[in-house]
Amino acid sequence: MPFTAAAFGRKLSTLRKDFGQEIGSVASSTGISADRLGALEDGRIEPSGDEVLILADHYRKDFQYLLADGAEDPDEGVELLFRERGDVLPQADRVAIAEFAFLCRSEAMLERELRLEPRRSAFEFRPRGEYRKGHGRDCAAALRKHLNLNDREGVRDVFATIRDMGIRVFRRRLENSNISGLFMNHPEAGRCILVNLAEGMARQRFSAAHELGHAILDADGAPVTLSMVGGWNSAELAEVRANAFASHFLMAPGLLSAIPRDHLTNAAEVSAWAGRLRVSVPALLSAFHDARMISAEQRSWLREVAQRPSEPPDPELEGALTPPQLARKQALLERGLSSRYVGLAFEAFNAGRISLGLLTELLLSTPAETAEIAALFGRSLQRD
Numbered sequence: 001m002p003f004t005a006a007a008f009g010r011k012l013s014t015l016r017k018d019f020g021q022e023i024g025s026v027a028s029s030t031g032i033s034a035d036r037l038g039a040l041e042d043g044r045i046e047p048s049g050d051e052v053l054i055l056a057d058h059y060r061k062d063f064q065y066l067l068a069d070g071a072e073d074p075d076e077g078v079e080l081l082f083r084e085r086g087d088v089l090p091q092a093d094r095v096a097i098a099e100f101a102f103l104c105r106s107e108a109m110l111e112r113e114l115r116l117e118p119r120r121s122a123f124e125f126r127p128r129g130e131y132r133k134g135h136g137r138d139c140a141a142a143l144r145k146h147l148n149l150n151d152r153e154g155v156r157d158v159f160a161t162i163r164d165m166g167i168r169v170f171r172r173r174l175e176n177s178n179i180s181g182l183f184m185n186h187p188e189a190g191r192c193i194l195v196n197l198a199e200g201m202a203r204q205r206f207s208a209a210h211e212l213g214h215a216i217l218d219a220d221g222a223p224v225t226l227s228m229v230g231g232w233n234s235a236e237l238a239e240v241r242a243n244a245f246a247s248h249f250l251m252a253p254g255l256l257s258a259i260p261r262d263h264l265t266n267a268a269e270v271s272a273w274a275g276r277l278r279v280s281v282p283a284l285l286s287a288f289h290d291a292r293m294i295s296a297e298q299r300s301w302l303r304e305v306a307q308r309p310s311e312p313p314d315p316e317l318e319g320a321l322t323p324p325q326l327a328r329k330q331a332l333l334e335r336g337l338s339s340r341y342v343g344l345a346f347e348a349f350n351a352g353r354i355s356l357g358l359l360t361e362l363l364l365s366t367p368a369e370t371a372e373i374a375a376l377f378g379r380s381l382q383r384d
Helices: 005-018 023-030 034-041 049-058 063-067 076-084 091-113 132-146 158-164 201-217 237-250 253-257 267-277 281-290 296-305 323-334 339-350 356-362 367-376
Strands: 168-172 179-186 190-196 224-228
Touching (some): 005 076, 023 049, 076 091, 076 179, 091 179, 091 190, 132 201, 158 168, 158 201, 168 201, 190 201, 201 237, 267 296, 281 296, 339 356, 356 367
Parallel strands (some): 168 190
16 A cells, blocks of 8 residues: 555544644654654654654554555544543543553454464354343343353353453553443454453452443444443443343342342341452342342442442452562553463464564563563563
């Protein structure tokens, strides 16, 4: 495909505006002067090779997309989200979501380089009728059966369950605490889920299950679906359905029916059961209410008096870790890196499928940090 400075400039200008950034901040981040960036955006000059790579890295794009006039942007759905929901997406969250899309594309690339068979679940669900809450409930029951979960068995690691279904899931701290997560149906990476790491683990588990509901039931809808805490109402049926799915997937009717009746209105017991099921007290009370086990008045009262239980363990941080190792793994999670993704990146490097420079880029790190990450995961920076 041909290259023209005008098309390159239009792409740069659009990306900068979509990211909510001023030329001065881009100049500060890239080391390219504001005057030169302005000339590049106006199409008055051509970029150097280094500038193309620097700007591609800044916007988390493949440099070939910037260079080829007619190239399609695989992350177009993300930029569309930025334009449509800019009111709730601060600049930091746009960067985080762009890096999430980059990680999804990179994970798909690593799987191709390693010649891994795509992980695809045989599970499909076709809803019947128009009752969306019923869709969510029935889909959750069907999935639990597909996963061989009995009616009284909880979901221990919802993130691993989602990955085993061939759906990508990453976690990243978002500045807007009202965003619980998002689902993206990416043209290259497939179905992808982002969960807000700023939430407690019980809420993260529910958010992941909610986005899984979107991934199963709404994959043919908008390319990116943003989920807000309390940001939707009963008229938004896709959200109602995803919430019903999450509730029934994590708290199946058999689990709820096993709870003694006298525990349902005992604040201490409600808190204890929420801890056992690894869900929040509000989520458990909503499940009780939807199952007609308690009244609306009882739910409201219990939300006020039941104590929040200890958060469930983070599956990414379990195991024998020293305090420095724990701090490093937590820092990687803050960067959005899952243990599976890091493992794939080192496996590809050790097999000679990617360079050390690309490994560092994929880990969103510096060369020194890459060496630290290798030591943390017991990996070698030497080729096999």
